[in-house]
Amino acid sequence: MLVTLDPRDDRPLYVQIVDQVRRALLDGTLRAEDPLPSVRELAGQLVVNPRTVSQAYRELEGEGVIYVRRGQGTFVAPTIHPDRRERRALVRGVAERAVVEARRNGLGVPELITMIWEVAAEDEGAGSPPVSAVIRGEEEGAA
Amino acid sequence: MTHTDPRDGGYAVATHGLSKRYGRESALERVDLRVPEEAVYVLVGVNGAGKSTLFKVLMNLERPDAGTAEVFGLDTGSAGPEVRVQVGYVPERQDAPYRSMTCARLLQHAAAFYPDWDHAYADHLIRALGVRLERRVGGLSKGETRRLQLVLALAYRPALLLLDEPTEGLDPVVRRRALALLAEHLADAPTTVLISTHHIDELESLADHVGVLRDGRLVAQMPREELQRTVRSYWLEVPDGWEAPVELQPTGLQRSSAGRDVRCTLVGEERDVSQRLAAAGARVRQVTKLALEDAALAFLPEDPS
Numbered sequence: 119m120l121v122t123l124d125p126r127d128d129r130p131l132y133v134q135i136v137d138q139v140r141r142a143l144l145d146g147t148l149r150a151e152d153p154l155p156s157v158r159e160l161a162g163q164l165v166v167n168p169r170t171v172s173q174a175y176r177e178l179e180g181e182g183v184i185y186v187r188r189g190q191g192t193f194v195a196p197t198i199h200p201d202r203r204e205r206r207a208l209v210r211g212v213a214e215r216a217v218v219e220a221r222r223n224g225l226g227v228p229e230l231i232t233m234i235w236e237v238a239a240e241d242e243g244a245g246s247p248p249v250s251a252v253i254r255g256e257e258e259g260a261a
Numbered sequence: 262m263t264h265t266d267p268r269d270g271g272y273a274v275a276t277h278g279l280s281k282r283y284g285r286e287s288a289l290e291r292v293d294l295r296v297p298e299e300a301v302y303v304l305v306g307v308n309g310a311g312k313s314t315l316f317k318v319l320m321n322l323e324r325p326d327a328g329t330a331e332v333f334g335l336d337t338g339s340a341g342p343e344v345r346v347q348v349g350y351v352p353e354r355q356d357a358p359y360r361s362m363t364c365a366r367l368l369q370h371a372a373a374f375y376p377d378w379d380h381a382y383a384d385h386l387i388r389a390l391g392v393r394l395e396r397r398v399g400g401l402s403k404g405e406t407r408r409l410q411l412v413l414a415l416a417y418r419p420a421l422l423l424l425d426e427p428t429e430g431l432d433p434v435v436r437r438r439a440l441a442l443l444a445e446h447l448a449d450a451p452t453t454v455l456i457s458t459h460h461i462d463e464l465e466s467l468a469d470h471v472g473v474l475r476d477g478r479l480v481a482q483m484p485r486e487e488l489q490r491t492v493r494s495y496w497l498e499v500p501d502g503w504e505a506p507v508e509l510q511p512t513g514l515q516r517s518s519a520g521r522d523v524r525c526t527l528v529g530e531e532r533d534v535s536q537r538l539a540a541a542g543a544r545v546r547q548v549t550k551l552a553l554e555d556a557a558l559a560f561l562p563e564d565p566s
Contacts, residue, residue, distance in 0.1 A: 124466045126550055128550050131466055156448075161445060165444050165445070165463075170466065222546070229298065
């Protein structure tokens with residue numbers, strides 16, 4: 119799993135880490151029982167305050183996504199599937215940011231949704247994979 | 262809640278009304294610094310704002326003219342030695358009393374002085390930072406000196422690190438490695454860090470507290486989250502001849518050629534600021550989070566000159 123942080127992103131840094139772990143679970147980069155980098159490793163890699171990493175891991179642990187094996191490190195929970203709940207949490211975050219942005223620009227949600235479909239269709243026409251990839255991901259998640 | 266007692270538990274460093282003058286120049290002016298234990302506190306300010314003077318007072322290398330400073334509740338003036346063994350200090354300038362010593366000899370010297378010197382960790386740092394042990398201290402370049410100083414400051418895992426421009430003179434690769442070592446260091450042991458830098462962006466994800474020194478005064482001091490929540494960039498649609506309300510401390514004002522669009526940095530909770538803007542006739546188009554450096558700059562307005 120590779121994590122990157124964007125200081126200008128409105129989400130706090132620990133939320134960015136949490137979201138990227140979720141995303142890695144959804145796209146299969148992380149799977150059940152996979153080890154996560156230690157707090158120390160990730161802090162050094164990202165040059166981020168180790169407390170930020172701990173906070174992210176605590177949140178993921180609280181949600182049952184990861185667990186700590188004493189003296190061995192942190193691992194993805196054995197029961198984890200890129201399931202509906204993770205997917206929902208991730209989609210929700212993206213949607214929240216889009217809605218906030220729309221409101222700030224004086225736009226209504228219905229016109230935003232219409233435009234998302236339009237943009238996605240154009241994107242697909244141009245040969246980009248996003249929409250079809252999302253749909254494939256969903257099928258896998260449901261299977 | 263305001264803490265007025267500098268001996269209050271929970272602060273690794275607390276100064277109370279600290280002032281220092283050099284002749285007619287005021288280097289520090291009634292500074293009430295509060296560095297919570299285990300914080301990574303970044304001190305921001307232009308050259309000559311008083312950052313290095315503050316570090317020197319904490320190390321008892323300078324006597325304040327007024328006020329007091331405490332490190333872990335110990336008065337830095339009367340308990341200098343007790344303070345020093347708990348502090349790893351990287352000074353802005355290298356005073357070189359050991360110029361003729363080799364790096365190896367100086368490190369041995371330091372290891373004998375600090376009971377908690379961790380030899381294995383020191384070796385790790387020496388390798389990671391590429392310190393050449395056979396070199397004489399007096400012959401080191403600025404960057405090599407910095408690397409040696411970082412080993413000297415970190416190797417006994419002091420409870421407090423005072424880092425005055427610790428990455429100055431380091432090339433970008435070593436700079437990044439030094440900061441990564443610092444992040445790992447913090448993960449290994451609870452440590453408080455007070456750090457000054459001209460490169461705030463490199464501390465973007467490490468800092469959790471920010472203080473801004475301007476002409477010797479601490480004009481802002483708060484958790485990083487609070488700074489980035491309350492100092493934001495606003496893109497506004499405004500009527501002709503519109504001026505930003507002064508109480509919002511506008512800085513970095515940019516006006517579109519037609520004059521109807523304005524972008525500026527404003528200080529305050531977003532909801533409150535938006536209400537005031539609406540009352541002042543401006544429509545908020547967009548509000549964006551600022552990088553740590555840009556947010557801190559809101560407290561360092563450019564000289565009109």
